Amino acid sequence: MKLITLLLIAVAMVAGVIASAAERHGHAHQEGTPIFVTKVPDGYRDWKLVSVAHEEGELNDIRAILGNDIAIRAYREGKLPFPDGAIIARLAWSHDASVENNKAFGRAQSFVAGVAKNGIQFMVKDSKKYASTGGWGFAHFNENDRTPADTEVLKKCFPCHQAIKDRDLVFTRYSP
């Protein structure tokens, strides 16, 4: 019985060490790397327009940037930093020549939005939750099945957005 007791104590100690290490690792993970948004924000397709853009090169898309009411209000009032609760969405579609429009215009000049591509991206403002990434939670979802992108992809958002510090990390300006 004494041997069994000693063994149990030893097992308990080992378990304790493992649990403690796991906890430290989890804590370090939470502090050291950004937390990303993993759920597609509700109703984003009904949000108001912030602006539009066009990317050539590999992206080769035409895009719309939408904002929820908190984001749009901040944009219109020129309020910086964006308040908590602001969410900005980036939708993108293939940049397709429009045969139909070109015919109407009488010349090749018209490009329209084709199929959704390059994912659906969001920036969610929560200055506490996302303190380690400038108060913004970054998100990228597949445009078809809405699965979130890998952490490795999301890690690239913040370093790039940091270039726009004077506009609270937001690239897109509001188009009246």
Place this chain on the structure above:
Amino acid sequence: MKLITLLLIAVAMVAGVIASAAERHGHAHQEGTPIFVTKVPDGYRDWKLVSVAHEEGELNDIRAILGNDIAIRAYREGKLPFPDGAIIARLAWSHDASVENNKAFGRAQSFVAGVAKNGIQFMVKDSKKYASTGGWGFAHFNENDRTPADTEVLKKCFPCHQAIKDRDLVFTRYSP
């Protein structure tokens, strides 16, 4: 007194002929030429996004097409023709290379919306009022002072939109 009576009768007759002619002219005008929208629809900048587009050539713009709730519902439900009350707005801005974005992407590929240009256009559905132009009232306002375009400009809308009869004269498709 008799002379005065005769004169009054004569004046009344002449007035009657003029009034009748004016009425006929007005009627003919109403039947023969389209009626255009002369007032900017309220709150259009808050409407939901239909899609985006890019025009090269002389227009050289990037644009957003918005719809009021009636238009968006019809679009999403695939309801054609659009019901009365539907309004579609077309906003456009200069298609500007973004030095800021290109720096972030590490290559020249990014274009953003600059200043408003090429007017703000609307199609207002009222199958009775605009019966002579396919049930749509066309409008074009200056992007700065919101003055309506000349009738000569507006007369060009309908003939061109007639090319898209199978989608109730609406060029832009909805982008999910």
